[in-house]
Amino acid sequence: MSKWRVNTEHRFLNLSDITLGTYNLHDSYNTAALVGPLFRELQDRGNLDYVLNIMEPLQRAVINMQARGMLRSREALENYRKEVRDGLNQTDKVILAADPTGELKKPTGKYPNGIGSSQRLGKFLFGTLEFKSTKTTDKGLDSTDQEALGRILKGFRKKDEPHRQVLESIFHRSRLRTIQQRYLNLEAGSDGRVRAQVKMYGTKTMRFAYADPPLQQFPLELRHIFISRPGYLFLQVDYSQLEARILAYLSGDLPSITTFLENKDVHQENACDLFNYSQEDWEQLDSGLPKPTRNFAKSFLYGISYGGEVETMKTKTFCPCPKCAPHMPPTLKLKKTEMKEASDRWHRKHFRVRDWQAEIAEGVRKKHYYQSPMGCRRWIAKPWGPDLDREVKNLPMQFGGALIMNQRQVELDRMEAPIVLQMHDSFLLEVPEDQIDHWASEVKGVMEQPVQGLGDVSLPCDVEVGLNWRDMKPWMG
């Protein structure tokens, strides 16, 4: 059953030919009359060249990409559906058995029980089970999200132990329910291919957005349901640390620029600075810098370099249930004072960043637009405030990254590169097996071309190949 069904009974379709003709005439005339003023406005606002040179040909590229679509494996999808269904039956059984009031058993409009209602779940956790709430929603209700559940589990005492399985089930359920409802209902064509809607003009930063389904947000663990057709492979080429590099070059942050030019891992380097390690400290370890340390440095860097305060920064909580926990990446927890020190240390070393951001914000505040060196202008009409300030401080990186990607996609489309997906900093292609080497070097070549707006530096890419979208392996050419 299609979500988009044409209503052939619509009154508009039953109007007389002369009425429809007259309507169409007016419609066409008035649309055509807009062209002149529209072009003039684009010119006045400094975006005509970008629209003509990039956005116009990009439309063709997007149409081609959308038409290709992605093949979904019916079998993999079915297997996953069953797994999720079984998992939900199990979690719900555990949760409902723990509620003596029976309040959670009452159905909601759509679902046979009320676990999905955050209000009722909150009453269960903080009323019936008497846990202490440590987090509220914007409206002041007790939060039941993953972070809140994680905090409850962290503060567990002996007397709480009987409820451990219930808490873990609630956590596990929230993820499963999202996957089931949002990502397992796929509309595929008769050829088994999913063609998502690509929104070219929807975002503030000129990134693309996908809908029906939202492919850019597809959970990593079930991306394997998208497979390449027989005789073909997926080829993925992605920029390494795209925004971090743009930040370094635009702000003139010499320590980071040096790291990038020497082809070192910037997150590893940041991690050493943040935790006060010397190079020798971690080089002595067998496996190099521990992964959790590097991961922490990575998200920490994004947080602080976009104006985040250490006091309000949070780390993702992973599912603590016995089934998931062994597969989840280890995490690192730091004290607030340690994080504050780390942040100060980072800003001292990368002292250009804050000054440069202040200059950007000041310019935007005066001119009401941000001019990207990558050739497009973003107009901003909102009254200034702390939120807009941070938004503007993020703009050069996210906007700039998107502009680079758009320009490269136009070029790749002209070469008829079989792109099936654009993922913010990477392209996914579906190519014949015997053409992998060809397209790997072609795509990498285009993406690594010098960026004019960035002092002609090249942004390096990594290449991966695989039979499905999840299990991609590095490609050495």
Place this chain on the structure above:
DNA sequence: CCCGTTGGCGCA
């Protein structure tokens, strides 16, 4: 910190 999409819920 920034940028997004989406389904369910509960209330007007």
Place this chain on the structure above:
DNA sequence: TGCGCCAACGGG
């Protein structure tokens, strides 16, 4: 039935 809120997922 329309709408704000909540919570989940991803990218940097």
